[in-house]
Amino acid sequence: MTMAARDARLRALSPVFVDRVVLFVDGREIRPTNAEYLPPREERPGDLMPPLATFRLRGRMPSQARHLRWLYGLVIDPYPLKIRRADGRAVTEWIHGSDWSGVVDLSGQFRQVTRLEVARDYVALGYTHILPKGLDHILFVLGLFLLRLRVRPIFAQVTTFTVAHSITLALTMLGFVSLPSRIVEPLIALSIAYVAIENLMTDRLRPWRIVLVFGFGLLHGMGFASVLSDLGLPRDEFITALLSFNLGVEAGQLSVIAAAALCVMWCGQRPWYHRRVVVPISLAIAAIGGYWTVARAFL
Structure with a gap:
């Protein structure tokens, strides 16, 4: 499969991510509004693994959000969920297939933009x-x-x-x-x-x-x-x-x-x-x- 064909097939999955990703914020369900496919960079000498493609999800998060749970209903195998906080700390959790993540503390992560x-x-x-x-x-x-x-x-x-x-x-x-x-x-x-x-x-x-x-x-x-x-x-x-x-x-x-x-x-x-x-x-x-x-x- 050519890279162009691969990218076309992956880009076509964008609506699937919008449909299958659910965020539960302070007891309220929030869905992404859109998903953007970002092709992987070119492979470089010394890479231990092939570069990964990225799907960037966008949506609206309440400015006073305090707690987050994540659900990705598209896989059955365990996968890592990594959340990088605004204060520099990273939270990583292994999730089993379609299970909900644990509760992620969002305190202090959002502020009202001017x-x-x-x-x-x-x-x-x-x-x-x-x-x-x-x-x-x-x-x-x-x-x-x-x-x-x-x-x-x-x-x-x-x-x-x-x-x-x-x-x-x-x-x-x-x-x-x-x-x-x-x-x-x-x-x-x-x-x-x-x-x-x-x-x-x-x-x-x-x-x-x-x-x-x-x-x-x-x-x-x-x-x-x-x-x-x-x-x-x-x-x-x-x-x-x-x-x-x-x-x-x-x-x-x-x-x-x-x-x-x-x-x-x-x-x-x-x-x-x-x-x-x-x-x-x-x-x-x-x-x-x-x-x-x-x-x-x-x-």
Whole structure:
């Protein structure tokens, strides 16, 4: 079995972990909200055992939690449960199959995060969702940038895109708007292909482009909301986290534009700029967007 096939099979088990892992906190059952598969690192000389894959479970723990019991209803063989405490101590217990763990003392392990800490964390999450993780959003922003190397068209498009995706990000997270990802993701890919193809045909900002960028921004906002839903938002600081994530996204987009501007600044005014720079890059973006559209819609 190839590593890619192995990772695909293990990643498909993520919902099983969400279903089978139970935490009993202060007499109340708590379930993970999602599970993320992390592939093992590459094996290195000197490793005594092959590197292990990891499933990272996320969920909400009461801030005043005092006692924890663990149940993993997926195995029948004994396994070790190791809990690393915030004070540096580690608690290890061997559990027999589907038995409950003993009671783990959580006293002093949780504290209420401040609004500033929430803002800092979600700005970072928004930024890293664009750089380096958001290749589809990076390509879309590059497609907007490449139309014309002038401040006005770049500003008009990016501002329109920002307003649009901010609207649907907020409405989706507040529960007013919802579209399944099987619809949103192919349309996001199609938007990437479209802006790149239009760059091949014109270097002028037409009114319909602004309208389409706004519509595409609405779709991208739903994509951002899907990621943010997986990450979760703190109920006590919902608005702070939402605005901070959006701010991080904007910072990521501006970083993409700044990096692109630095790369083409020296040749942007040359007569061959469109033919030698815009056309080949736009062709590549259009090809990637087209492939993603088909893959996300049919594969």
